[in-house]
Structure formats: C-alpha cells, structure tokens
Amino acid sequence: MIITPILLIISIYLIATSNSTNQQNIFKKENLSSMCFNEIYKIPLMSQRFFRIPLNRTLLIQERILSINLFITTDSQEILQFRNGINMVKRKIDLTNNYSSNSIHINIEARHLNRTFIRYSMQMISFNHTINYVNCSVPVLILPPDRLSTKFYLTSIPFIIIFVSIQMGILLDLEVLKEIVRRPIAVAIGFFCQYGLMPIIAFAITKIFHYPPLYGFGLFVVGCCPGGSASNQLTVIFDGDLNLSVLMSFASTLASFVIMPLWLYTLGTHAYLRHLKMHIPFRGLMKSLATIVVPLCIGMIIAYFLPKIKPFFKRIVKPVLILLMIYFFSFGTYVNFYLFKYIDLRMALTTPLLPWFGYLLGGAVAWMFGQDWIRIKTIGIETGIQNVGIAFMVLLNSLPEPENNQATVIAIIISYLSSQPFYAILLINFIRKRCCKKQLPDTQPTKTVNINLENSIDNNFECLTKCNEITTIPVSLMGNSREL
Secondary structure (H helix, E strand, C coil): CCHHHHHHHHHHHHHHHHHHHHHHHHHHHHHHHCCCCCCCEEEECCCEEEEEEECCHHHHHHCCEEEEEEEEEECCCCCEEEHHHCCCEEEEEECCCCCCCCEEEEEEEECCCCEEEEEEEEEEEECCCCEEEEEEEEEEEEECCCCHHHHHHHHHHHHHHHHHHHHHHHHCCHHHHCHHHHCHHHHHHHHHHHHHHHHHHHHHHHHHCCCCHHHHHHHHHHHCCCECHHHHHHHHHCCCCHHHHHHHHHHHHHHHHHHHHHHHHHHHHHHHHHHHCCCCCHHHHHHHHHHHHHHHHHHHHHHHHCHHHHHHHHHHHHHHHHHHHHHHHHHHHHHCHHHHHHCCHHHHHHCCHHHHHHHHHHHHHHHHCCCCHHHHHHHHHHHHCECHHHHHHHHHHHCCCCHHHHHHHHHHHHHHHCCHHHHHHHHHHHHHHHHHHCCHHHHHHHHHHHHHHHHHHHHHHHHHHHHCCCCCCEEEECCEEEEC
16 A cells, blocks of 8 residues: 555656656757757859858857757759869868857859758767767858849849830830720730730740740749830831821730739739748839839929920930840840859740731731731830830849849840841841842933933923023923923
C-alpha cells in the first residue's frame, strides 16, 4: 500500500522533469534559430558579393558551444554560384581558439536574372558533446546590373512617356474630337480591333506556342495596351487618315484607364498570374496609366490656353520622334543587352505575330464594314502598333523584382520587330523608284525640245509686244490666232 503512492510521486516527478527538459530544448532551438539571416538578400546581376551569416557570440557563450560545422548550398547553380564553381561550401569554426568574428562571409556570384535560395545548416557542438542543428533558408533576388547607365535608362522612361503624352495632347486638334460624334463608325471599328482583337490574339499566341506564364503575361500586357504615337507617323508616311489615327490613339489611351484593368484582372489573372502566384496592385496599375492619361489632358489644356505654341510643337514632333527612336534602339539596346540571352528562338519568331496579325485583322475588319482604302490602312496600322511604353511602365511597377525586368523582354522584342514589315515596304518602294529613274533618259531629249520651243515662243511674244505697244497686230503662230 505504501509503495503505490511512492511510485505515483516518482512518475509525476519524471513527467515534470521531462516537460521541463523539452521546454528547455525548445527554448534553446528558438534561441539558436535566431542566428538565421531573416531578410531577403538582393544582389545585382553579373556581380560578386559576400553573403554574411551572423553569429550571435553572446548566445553561443551561453549555450557553451565549442565548434560549428557549416554546410552551405544554393538551389540553382545557374542562378547563383559560389566562388570557383563549387556546389557546396563547408566551413568549420572553432570557438575555443579566440574566434572573435561575429559573422561568416561566403563569396557568391549572380549569374542569372531570377530568384533562388541559399540554404545552410549549422551543426553546433557543445561542451558536453551534445549536437544541435539549425537549418536556415534565405531567399535571394538577382536584380538588374547595378550600373549608372541602367539606372539612368529606367529613370528616363517615365519622363519620356510624360513628354510624348503632353506633346500628343498639344497637337490634338479640338475640332478632331468633334469627329467622334460626326463619324463614330471608323473610331468604333478601331476601338473594337484595339481592345477586342489584340488581347485575344496575344492570349492565343501564348497558349499555342506554350509560353512560360511570366513571358505569356508580358505579351498579354502588350496586347492590352492602347495605340502609340508611332502609328500616327506611319499613317502619314503611308498616306493614311491622320485625323482618324490621332483620334483613335486619343480614344484608346483614355479608355486604357478602364479597359486594361478589366482585361488584366480577368483573363490575365486567370491565365497567367494565378500560375505565377502574383497579384497586380491596383494602385500601381493606376499610377502607370496615369503617367499616360494625365499628361495627355495637360497637353490639351496647354494648347487651349496657349494656342500659339502648337506650330512650334508641329515643327519639332518629327525630329523628336527620330531622336527618341535612336535613343531607345541604341542606348536601350546597350542597357538591356543582358536580357537578350533570355530570348529563345521560339519567342523571337512568334512574338512579332501579335502586331503583324493586328495589321491584317484590323484592316480586314475595316474592309468588312465598308471603309475606303485610306481608312483601311489607318485602322490596320493603328490596331497593330501598341504603346510599348505603357507595357514597360505596367510591368516594371506592378510585378515584383526580378520578374518585372524579365517580363519586359517581350516588350523589347515588340518594339524592335513590330514595324519591320513597313520598313520592308519602304525599301521596296525606294528600290522600285530608283529602277524607274534609270529608264527616263530615253524621253529626256523630247522634253528638252518642248521646253526650248515654249521659251522661244514666249520670247517672240514679248518682243512683238514691246515693238507694237500702240498698234494692234494679228499674229498667227502655231496655228493659233492671237490679237496683241
């Protein structure tokens, strides 16, 4: 009878002791886990940095840790690599030999624009030869190269877009806006092609050719963008309806405040962002679109109160466009050259299908609705030419790093290759005109004789008039009777 209470007391004591030991172990693990690097580590592409692993000296002394065996790996050697290309870094830190450093530094190199993880395990051996393990995972973001040229280029894009939008607003004739009421059919056809056909074409291309979700979303964003100012210039070059082109660009730009979020938050989220586990912040999207729409309205207000500045902007619009094209094609290529290695042959060949199909289908729809040839050309050009600057702004401001820079690869391809068919047409016309000029010398002598004959006739008339200022003389010349 006496043994039973004793056993009960002993069992209670053992349970309490074990719970206390477990709590101490848990507390110890929580303390040791505080030595993990708990922030996102960012490193520019094509650079080397020292990754710092913190060591809490106070905690190590309290826990009587004698040595640490450290094992470090990365999830992808293609994205992030250790020095000398080794797969795993092993370090042994002996804390008994007056080890005074508060951190461990590992040399890493960023090789690919993406995100990955650095994972390391610390095997801690205490004075009583007990071993504690601490496993840590650090997310790493590989960002664009940290160069002054890259920073300047990315900073200049919003200001250039604002300037072009203000210029477009100044050049927009208020009388042209009245054409919306007078002839809404052509504008309605262009609006349907711009915001009805182009997003569907972009979606179809990404699914037929199996684009990765990130690049597919980049093409879809380009397909949802309004028309750009380049379409107005091409309309002039190919003898289209400039007023209709400017009107369509203006209407589609204003409508982008509503239509772009509608597409991106419906089909864009379901088809792409859901797989990427991303979400576009509404405020960031509105900020990007406001960069286009607000300066456009400011330009219209400036033109209304200061109408005398419109001729000046008409004179500089073409030189400014040429300078901007040179800027983006030369300096933009230099800055974004590292992105070209992310473009495979499949994307390079299929991405330009978006604007090219836009030209054909936009013109076909205009023809089906009975438009004349000038408007067919205008609607086709306006449908296929997208405002790639808006796509850059939306992708850079809406997606997280580094995915935002990766997705702009599609916009770069579009900006380089969308107008190539028109350049080919201009080259063909230039060659044809040069060839036709070589056949003209056969008819040149006849033209010279006719000019000389006309000059001699005019001289005879002048001479007769001076000699006979008073007298009226009938003159018969070349079978025609004249009275002088």
